[in-house]
Amino acid sequence: MHGPDPSDKHPMKGFSQVCFIKNTMNNPNIIIGDYTYYDDPEDSENFERNVLYHFPFIGDKLIIGKFCAIAKGVQFIMNGANHKLSGFSTFPFYIFGNGWEKSMPKAGDLPYKGDTVIGNDVWIGYQALIMPGVKIGNGAIISSRSVVTSDVPAYAIVGGNPAKVIKQRFSDETIAALQKLAWWDWPVEKITENLHTIMSHNIEAFRD
Numbered sequence: 001m002h003g004p005d006p007s008d009k010h011p012m013k014g015f016s017q018v019c020f021i022k023n024t025m026n027n028p029n030i031i032i033g034d035y036t037y038y039d040d041p042e043d044s045e046n047f048e049r050n051v052l053y054h055f056p057f058i059g060d061k062l063i064i065g066k067f068c069a070i071a072k073g074v075q076f077i078m079n080g081a082n083h084k085l086s087g088f089s090t091f092p093f094y095i096f097g098n099g100w101e102k103s104m105p106k107a108g109d110l111p112y113k114g115d116t117v118i119g120n121d122v123w124i125g126y127q128a129l130i131m132p133g134v135k136i137g138n139g140a141i142i143s144s145r146s147v148v149t150s151d152v153p154a155y156a157i158v159g160g161n162p163a164k165v166i167k168q169r170f171s172d173e174t175i176a177a178l179q180k181l182a183w184w185d186w187p188v189e190k191i192t193e194n195l196h197t198i199m200s201h202n203i204e205a206f207r208d
Contacts, residue, residue: 063115122141138178
């Protein structure tokens with residue numbers, strides 16, 4: 001055997017709290033990698049309800065890599081939440097029509113931070129909040145109830161509001177080696193054969 005079937009919504013038989021969410025996506029602007037799971041006892045299949053203000057006419061994407069662990073209540077704020085900041089009022093009069101549509105902002109008037117991109121093997125803790133356009137590196141850990149407003153380096157642990165780097169998980173040399181090895185892109189058979197090394201902290205054995 002070579003691990004669970006990545007096309008199975010609920011890979012833990014009889015335990016629907018965990019869902020491989022790639023298999024539940026309907027929105028083409030949400031891209032999820034294999035084996036990434038969402039853990040929610042209420043409705044683990046409905047991950048999309050946690051992606052807020054994600055309007056198709058804006059076109060921004062939420063991209064999450066492989067082998068990520070996402071806890072209940074994690075939310076992603078997308079660019080549609082932004083209001084025009086340069087005027088005296090931030091109220092979006094134009095969305096209500098009835099003559100107010102004439103105040104529609106021009107292209108570029110609304111803040112736009114780009115796509116939100118989460119790397120591979122990222123652990124996002126309970127009720128963390130990820131703001132628009134944030135990039136989170138491979139192997140990072142986001143502490144519970146963090147508010148992530150800026151990019152997170154690979155293999156960093158962050159926490160707080162706004163989230164700050166608490167520490168690096170490994171040395172710079174080890175992080176560079178892990179980035180180069182990119183085990184998440186290996187064939188699943190190779191991953192299965194090397195699970196002990198992947199879950200260890202022996203970088204020399206990993207290189208070998």
